[in-house]
Amino acid sequence: MNTGELYVRGTGVWLPPAERVADAVADGRCDPAVARATRMESVTVSAGDAGPEMAVRAARTALARACAGPADIDLVLHASFYHQGFDIWAPASYVQHHSVGNHCPAMEVRQVSNGGMAALDLAWAYLAADPGRSGALLTTGDRFCPPGFDRWRSDPGTFYADGGTALVVSRRSGFARVRSVATVSAPDLEGMHRGDDPFAAAPLGHRPVVDLEAHKRDFLARYGTSPAVARVSAGQETVVKQALAEAGLGLGDVDRFVLPHLGHRRLQVAYLAKFGIDPDRTTWSWSRTVGHLGAGDPFAGLDHLVSEGSLGPGDTCLLFGVGAGFSWSCAVVEILTRPDRRDR
């Protein structure tokens, strides 16, 4: 359980234009049956901007909205999980250099799709550890592009999108209070994204294009599908209960749900049906036009709810993160004031 107060001072998102799923189906890039099962409408696709470049743009937006400068940021954490543009390089330092421009620690968090929420959990504990620390900049950025990744086929059931997201958090003040963040893991499921392949000597060493379905097939053949589904479900349930309990809330007290940008079938199984969540009280109607932003879905979803003005003082949001590993995070965020929408 984290100690002390934590507030959200600013959110930022930078997304490239979206490509329609229907167009990808029409020209054979996307399987029609998978498209139907996901009910996705479009996916944001970068024409060339790399993950860190998009993260910098999102960071600048979040810092400006937070009215935060170099002295307000005591930690930079950048989460991603696909190629960042260079083989041996420090993306978190790039984000720090081109956004906040200060000299605090800047580090990467690589926990696959749960990286953004993991960064939030870690940042809270880091800031609480020293009364001299007050704020953190958390970013995500990924570009899931050819030749090594097929956004439509590398992980059937999830369409991968390109974009950058950012959050500025503070121990002092903000438009929203983070009432709890919980994270749990199930390392016995790590094989689901490794399969039967040996460790490779270089990126894409097993096959020219990432094929998560192949790894999952290998793993489920050994672990069993029902046990895996049950284990994933149990992990998600545990983290939600922990986050709600630490916030002193019940699920019925939550006003809005920020869900991972998974396809509809996966969302239905893992969230909507499981927790009895009304889709209209989630970010689904928007996330189906964006796609899976890797580690950035929770930050992007919160930014969207704030930007659309659907949240007012006293409203609570439940942010969900899930990542291969598996790891799950869940955060309760309470809106304190309606941010000035003129800058959104």
Ligand SMILES: CCC(=O)NCCNC(=O)CCNC(=O)[C@H](O)C(C)(C)COP(=O)(O)O
């Ligand atoms: C690799 C990117 C990443 O971290 N994604 C988050 C983890 N993946 C998911 O949550 C997708 C849903 N998949 C699962 O829950 C497990 O693979 C299941 C439950 C074993 C099978 O689900 P399915 O592939 O049939 O939708």
